[in-house]
Amino acid sequence: MSDQHYELHGQAEVAPGDEAEVSIGQRLLGYVTGLGLAILLTATSFFVAGTDLVWQPSIPVAIIVLAIAQMGVHLVFFLHITTGADNTNNVLALAFGLLIVLLVIGGSLWIMANLNHNMMPMDQLMQMQR
Amino acid sequence: MSGGATAYVAHDPRRAHGMERSIAHAGPASKRIVTGYGFWIFLLSDMVMFSCFFASYAVLRGQTAGGPSGAQLFDLKNVAVETGCLLLSSFTCGLASIAADVRNKALFQLAMAITCVLGLAFLSIEGREFAGLVARGAGPSRSAFLSAFFTLVGCHGVHVSAGILWLLTMMAQVFAKGFRADIQRRFLCFALFWHALDIIWVAVFSVVYLLGSAA
Numbered sequence: 001m002s003d004q005h006y007e008l009h010g011q012a013e014v015a016p017g018d019e020a021e022v023s024i025g026q027r028l029l030g031y032v033t034g035l036g037l038a039i040l041l042t043a044t045s046f047f048v049a050g051t052d053l054v055w056q057p058s059i060p061v062a063i064i065v066l067a068i069a070q071m072g073v074h075l076v077f078f079l080h081i082t083t084g085a086d087n088t089n090n091v092l093a094l095a096f097g098l099l100i101v102l103l104v105i106g107g108s109l110w111i112m113a114n115l116n117h118n119m120m121p122m123d124q125l126m127q128m129q130r
Numbered sequence: 131m132s133g134g135a136t137a138y139v140a141h142d143p144r145r146a147h148g149m150e151r152s153i154a155h156a157g158p159a160s161k162r163i164v165t166g167y168g169f170w171i172f173l174l175s176d177m178v179m180f181s182c183f184f185a186s187y188a189v190l191r192g193q194t195a196g197g198p199s200g201a202q203l204f205d206l207k208n209v210a211v212e213t214g215c216l217l218l219s220s221f222t223c224g225l226a227s228i229a230a231d232v233r234n235k236a237l238f239q240l241a242m243a244i245t246c247v248l249g250l251a252f253l254s255i256e257g258r259e260f261a262g263l264v265a266r267g268a269g270p271s272r273s274a275f276l277s278a279f280f281t282l283v284g285c286h287g288v289h290v291s292a293g294i295l296w297l298l299t300m301m302a303q304v305f306a307k308g309f310r311a312d313i314q315r316r317f318l319c320f321a322l323f324w325h326a327l328d329i330i331w332v333a334v335f336s337v338v339y340l341l342g343s344a345a
Contacts, residue, residue: 013159013163014163015162015163015165015166015167015318016166016167016169016170016322017166017170017227017318017321017322017325018162018166018318024228024232027228028225028228031221031224031225031228032221034221034224035217035218035220035221038217038220039217042210042213042217042332042335045335045336045340046206046210046340049206049340049341049343049344050206050343059344060341060344063336063340063341063344064336064337064341066336067332067333067336067337070332071329071332071333074220074325074328074329074332075329078220078224078325078328079322079325079326079329089167090167090170093167093170093171093174094170094174096174097174097175097177097178100178100181101177101178101181104178104181104182104185105181105184105185105188107185108185108186108188108189109185109188109189112189
């Protein structure tokens with residue numbers, strides 16, 4: 001955003017999904033870059049999932065890392081949630097959403113794994129009920 | 131928003147040099163920013179809802195009750211085609227955003243029509259996959275794993291269906307009313323929604339399909 005525009009509108013924010021003042025060519029280039037990166041990451045994910053070339057236990061980690069990277073690409077190039085000064089409110093909302101998502105998923109997995117670990121084996125449980 | 135915007139302007143580093151703090155009150159943010167921000171909050175809450183479905187799927191992944199597991203059921207070629215459809219539709223939706231901003235009706239309708247076709251292709255592939263699973267006796271009632279699978283992936287499919295209805299509404303509104311400011315705001319929200327669905331699909335194909343067939 002140019003300073004002049006900034007002063008004229010007196011606004012320090014953009015709506016999520018909107019980009020700061022850029023030309024059509026640059027916007028198009030942004031979408032093309034996003035699509036290219038997304039296809040690259042997707043193709044890598046699918047390749048990693050089906051290959052014998054990499055160390056097998058690393059595959060799930062690789063898939064998750066690639067997925068997170070691709071979500072970042074989508075956020076930046078398609079939703080235009082960037083680290084720019086005019087985007088702070090949108091990023092903070094995203095950060096809070098992310099916190100809740102991580103708590104829900106991480107917490108559920110942790111608690112359920114713990115309960116599972118502490119549960120009596122099923123055959124013993126059946127005997128106690130007899 | 132208005133209070134936040136004012137406070138924010140006062141703290142902006144660009145204001146510290148060059149310009150004096152002449153504009154102490156920037157006033158409330160424009161309606162486009164308020165609408166977009168509100169819809170962004172809704173999308174984040176939608177993602178929180180999806181995270182619950184993801185959590186239940188992750189917990190129930192191994193509970194197949196003697197039934198088929200993901201590795202036996204999933205066809206990755208199908209998933210790759212579905213992913214391609216959604217990715218391209220996200221791109222054409224971006225083209226429609228540009229067309230809306232330069233107020234080119236023909237380009238807008240074309241980009242939206244392509245987005246719609248790609249979305250419908252995604253839905254039909256997913257529908258066929260679901261019908262095939264049910265026909266093989268691997269419906270949602272077979273095991274906890276399949277219940278969680280159908281809930282999670284089905285919920286995303288329902289969102290895509292709703293998105294296509296919204297897309298058609300937007301095409302009709304732009305056709306009938308042109309690029310009025312309120313229509314532009316609705317389209318901004320639609321574009322956000324459509325791109326957010328793509329983000330959720332990235333999580334779905336990675337966690338459900340790729341991890342499911344790798345393990």
